[in-house]
Amino acid sequence: MITYAKVIVAGSPITKSNFKLHNSNGRAILPDSSGKYHDRYAIYEQEIALIARNQNPNIVLSESLIALLKVYYKSEKRHPDTINITKSIFDGIEKSGLIVNDAQITKIIIEEYYDKENPRFELELLGESEYTLNYTISKKDTCNQPKLYSSIKKNLLKPTKQNVLSPSNINNVCSICNTIIKNNDYKKADGGKTLICKKCFNKLF
Incomplete structure (x- = not known):
């Protein structure tokens, strides 16, 4: 049984969380053919689905999975919230048929990087029947300059x-x-x- 797959999608990762609207019945909607800028979020999921399937033909991961996600943004100053980027990505992966349901992801590590020339995301999916996840957090000997964020735009x-x-x-x-x-x-x-x-x-x- 295959327990590993990797997906690499070029281009600046985007999120749909700020653009999901609700119709009069309260149901979430995400237009994909209105001819507006809004459409690109639904199209992005479809692009992920197509690439994921092409890069992993005839593979279906049906067990619980560990996910390692590396997101490479074009700019360090302007990019979506990394915590929200996973929804668009895993919705696209699920649509590809590579996984049965995104609920299979039981452990996930997300790493944020910057690559002006080649923005992308790289996702590795590993079956828990064969792989395990170990990580350590240690204090640095010498502290770096902190990267500060403001609560007001x-x-x-x-x-x-x-x-x-x-x-x-x-x-x-x-x-x-x-x-x-x-x-x-x-x-x-x-x-x-x-x-x-x-x-x-x-x-x-």
Whole structure:
């Protein structure tokens, strides 16, 4: 029985989490033929499915799996949240038929890298009947310069007459254009976790 497969997909990895909308019945939707920028997230899953199957013909992994995912972004400063990237990737892998269900992934390690010339992701799937996962975390002898993150997006740090942070509007930020939404002029998506201003919403459809 085959217990190993590897998938390499070129191009900047993307996530659909911020673009999943809900119809009037509350069901999550992800358009793929609206002719809009929004379509690329559904198309990305299809691309993953095709490449995964072509790189692993006639292979179906049906047991519990360990996943090793290395994501190479084009830019260190601007890229999707790595924690959200897995959903698009594993949905595409499941659609390929390489695995039966993404619930098979019982252990996963995700590593973030940067490759300006060759952005991609590399995924290894290993059956637990033959492989085991061991890892160690140790303290460094010499500390590196910390890589710090801000909780407020950069374009919101400089107040303007039209864009002033206050306790009442700091959380009402469009997930697409990153501008503050005033007067509750927005649409909710992704179960209310994502806000999209009406201007960006109209562009999507």
